[in-house]
Amino acid sequence: MTCAEFQKVLPYIIDGGGSEEERQHLENCPVCSDLVADLRYIAECAKLLVPMENPSPRVWNNIERSLEREGLARPARRNS
Amino acid sequence: MTTAKKVLATGITEQEAIARAQQGDAECFEALYGLHKRRVYSLCLRMTGNTAEAEDLTQEAFLQLYRKIATFRGESAFSTWLHRLSVNVVLMHLRKKGLPEVSLEETLEPQQEDGPRKDVGTRDNVLAGSIDRVNLERAVESLPPGYRIIFVLHDVEGYEHNEIAEMMGCSIGNSKSQLHKARMKLRDLLKQSKAEKAAGRH
Known part of the structure; x- marks a missing residue:
């Protein structure tokens, strides 16, 4: 199997393994194994992107106003 | 995760807050907003890459939540349900904007005829250990929208390809x-950032 053939099927096997032939190529080809290591590392690092930011308070203010306007919720008591 | 047992500032559990919000209790709805706003907003921000749009979409997601919360039956976790609702709000918005990248049409076209990349480097050129939150965040932001959405949904948010x-x-x-x-x-963007960082040190 060539690198070209391996990399053509890579999108479909990277997260779920592949055929024996594909696994053999990956084991023996430093270029493709570097590529796969990088892509897996990127996927792993994506978990770093946990939610960090809160929305501005104006988001809730707008929600509250919309709900009142649509008659879905009673006006907030704290403002009365 | 024990979301159902989370106790809100109001002293009630999330489950109770959901039940009361389903009856139209606005204060409990606000408590649910407090509990989930960060995750929903982060999702909107990552998918759009734009603060103003993310705020509008967070607002729209919670308005939809208010309208639909009575239909929540508890088959899935509330956070999962809300999250899916929020993803749909963002996708609907992006479709309305007509972003061509969202259609995924480009993936139907054959790969560029340059074949697989043979320039992928030598062993000392791998990314291992070089990614941190800041450079990854920046790289994700600069992805074209279609790529960014799939990456965020799959690798960040954990959705499966079938979903x-x-x-x-x-x-x-x-x-x-x-x-x-x-x-x-x-990978290209992060390699570039790694190279720039290395060059800056010398």
Whole structure:
């Protein structure tokens, strides 16, 4: 199997393994194994992107106003 | 995760807050907003890459939540249900904007005829250990929208390809192919940032 053939099927096997032939190529080809290591590392690092930011308070203010306007919720008591 | 047992500032559990919000209790709805706003907003921000849009979409997601909360039956975790609702709000918005990248059409086209990349480097050029939150965040932001959405949904938010395919109205193969392109693009961007960092040190 060539690198070209391996990399053509890579999108479909990277997260779920592949055929024996594909696994053999990956084991023996430093270029493709570097590529796969990088892509897996990127996927792993994506978990770093946990939610960090809160929305501005104006988001809730707008929600509250919309709900009142649509008659879905009673006006907030704290403002009365 | 024990979301159902989370105790809110109001002294009630999330489960109780959901039940009361389903009866129209606005204060309990506000408590649910407090509990989930960060995750919903972060999702909107990552998918759009734009603060103003993310705020509008967070607002729209919670308005929809208020309208639909009575239909929540507890088959899935509330956070999962709300999250899916929020993803749909963002996708609907992006479709309305007519972003061509969202259609995933490009993945139907054959790969550029340059074949696989043979320039992928030598062993000392791998990314291992070089990614941190800041450079990854920056790289994700600079992805084209179509790539960014798939990457965020799959690798950040943990959706499966079949779920993404359903949400995006594309095939599972398309979702896999688009994710691969997104990761390849990120790899380029992160290698570039690694090289720049290394050059800056000398």
